[in-house]
Amino acid sequence: MWEWVQQNIWTLWLVAAGGLAVSEMLTLDMTLLMLAGGALAGAGVAVFFPALVWVQIVVAAVVAVALLGFLRPQVLKRLHRGPGYRSTFQQLLGGVGRTTGEVTASGGEVTVNGETWTARSYDGDAIPDGVEVDVIEVDDLTVVVQPRDKPLRRGEA
Structure with missing residues (x-):
């Protein structure tokens, strides 16, 4: 069982990324979307290194933090400057x-x-x-x- 999970862990990462992306539609604050990006990066690592779960987790965390810290503020700034936006x-x-x-x-x-x-x-x-x-x-x-x-x-x- 564990061997199967290790070989197909990328699917779990994809399911997590999809769930976070869909959940973003409920919040619309771009946080869950950035976490979905991290999960997607974890899935990418899992395809090439299925046995190194710790590497997948580290990459997913680093990408998610980077997206939250650098991309999210820029996206929100553009959204708030867009036509028709009202606080x-x-x-x-x-x-x-x-x-x-x-x-x-x-x-x-x-x-x-x-x-x-x-x-x-x-x-x-x-x-x-x-x-x-x-x-x-x-x-x-x-x-x-x-x-x-x-x-x-x-x-x-």
Whole structure:
């Protein structure tokens, strides 16, 4: 049994690489794809040196770390500069949410796109619990909101 595994260990590396590549579709942060590249390198070594499992593991680890350290940052930088890319904060701007408690000029909480955010009122007026609000701006990790049914005063935002 062990002899068969040693002769066909490259298939295990390929299955691992495929599983990691497919799993990348769930995360979309390019980490699992880089690990899949390392597993693919391990498969390549396994084809030529099937008995040297430790060499396969070392090569897979070195390639995965190199891809994570050098290629992943460059790929992410290009993706983030691409047309149509909006960060989480940019997606919040103009979004619609609902207060989960009273929101005042000094604080409160709202839910936007299913996520809870610290919030404060745009004009300083208190906004009661359960009111639908628009996100006017994002200030660090705090969203600045205004009730949807309350118009902005001229010259604001």
